Amino acid sequence: MSDYDSIIIGAGHNGLVCAAYLARAGQRVLVLEAAAEPGGLAATREFHPGFRVSVAHTLHHFSRKIVQELGLTKHGYQPGELMNTTGLSADGQHVSIKGNLVKGVSSADAEAFSEYQAMLQKFAAALEPFWMKTMPRIGKNSLKEMLTFAQVGLKLRLLGADDMREFFRVASLPIRDLMDENYDSDILKAVLSWDAVIGSTQAPRSPNNTVLSMLYRMTGESGGAHAIPAGGMAGLVNALAAAAESQGVELRYGSPVKSIAVEGDENGQRATGVVLGDGERLTAERVISATDPKRTFFDLLGARHLEIEFTNRIRRLRTDGQVAKLHLALSGLPNFSGVDQPDGRLIIAPQMDSLEFAWDDAKFGRLPEQPALEVLIPSLREPGLAPTGQHVLSAHVMYVPRSLEGGWTETAKAELQGKVMQTLAQYAPGIEDLVLHAELLTPQDLEEQWKVTGGHWHHTELAMDQMLMMRPTYEAAQHSTPIPGLFICGAGCHPGGGVMGGPGHNAAGEILR
């Protein structure tokens, strides 16, 4: 008999979700995590004595279905209060959004925003069933699988003819066109574009799926608004780990998996367990990888076990991340000009072209002349993240290429940090004097330390050719893989990344089917 029914590689939030569902169904489950703590990119860690932070810093579409089914509230999860998002302007004329209300724009823009936002939320709700279901396999559809499409088709139809027409018209528009059609305020347009492009190799003018990405992020009860859960991101991660353990899941930290064990020959192979970094071998009926597809198939399994066509499809996946992360330990609260309290998300991208130009630099492998930033001071919500009276600043930095011309030398990192600090200082004069310690994580650092290929937000670019039943590629889009006994459940699976839990939930559903 195998040591376990399922071994899961990686205790990121998707690995934990998958583990909890499988154990709830009676399986003996072991989760092996390389890091010292759970959560993957959402893990909270000390980056300077007394100062703690997580790479992923807000929640905005974590699945309420998972919260209910895994009883996360009982395990300490409490969604935080929804945040303001403020678009900063150099002249202090900031634009502030809370829910479907916006301040700092003309009354025409304010009215258009409330109306159009409500429309987008209807579209997002119609798409919601799509994200929490396995995508049907192309060409081999059972009645149940066909019903997945029928259900979404019906939801869209129920929008009514006009709204449905509008949905199909806008779904593949560049976000810039949608913004220009609806609003006049440059800052409002840039702030709203942020959630359409962050984490991707697309900017406001890019055709493809920026509107769809924004709708994906608007799923759930907050309609796309961001929050920090009680206890910080650790509040969610700890609740997931506790929910898994309460179902009998064994969690082992500091246990990197070196390889996936495969038995058989050219007539048939099967994943039978894993080999750990220290040489220990563990067997299981199935191995489920919560790491990214390239790492799973190339580093842990080995291309020698795969057909060349499949290998090529995985090799071709676009996995270069474009977001860096800055963490500052601050001796006090910075003063952002014209902002009473720097609570919530502060976006530094005064117009859509601020994003476009930063992308123009990055797509040619250069540092952005003027980086665009999403700044958060999580210690204002969770004082325990910093010593009393001191603060943590956490900033997403766009666009920062994984493959920088000349490589990520210490000089290149220092140059980027200088540019980010200069940009911050334009809006928060004197902030440099508060800095006790700075940590800048490039996509390469995220790749090396968080073990995510390319340091990519979604593990694998979320673009039309890598979405839905093509995610990560169509032979692995139902979580099973060409190797029997090997499954995948991380952000590189449908529906994608962000701390939302869909991939882990859907993988468990397939395995238990």
Ligand SMILES: Cc1cc2nc3c(=O)[nH]c(=O)nc-3n(C[C@H](O)[C@H](O)[C@H](O)COP(=O)(O)OP(=O)(O)OC[C@H]3O[C@@H](n4cnc5c(N)ncnc54)[C@H](O)[C@@H]3O)c2cc1C
């Ligand atoms: C800079 C940045 C900022 C982000 N900010 C946000 C945000 O604010 N809000 C949001 O919703 N999303 C954000 N995201 C996206 C989000 O963090 C990810 O999409 C999500 O956390 C992925 O979760 P996961 O469980 O699929 O994988 P991961 O979190 O990557 O977890 C995978 C786990 O596998 C482990 N692992 C890898 N290899 C091995 C091995 N060989 N053996 C054992 N363990 C292994 C890793 O250590 C890791 O713990 C951000 C992403 C980035 C890059």
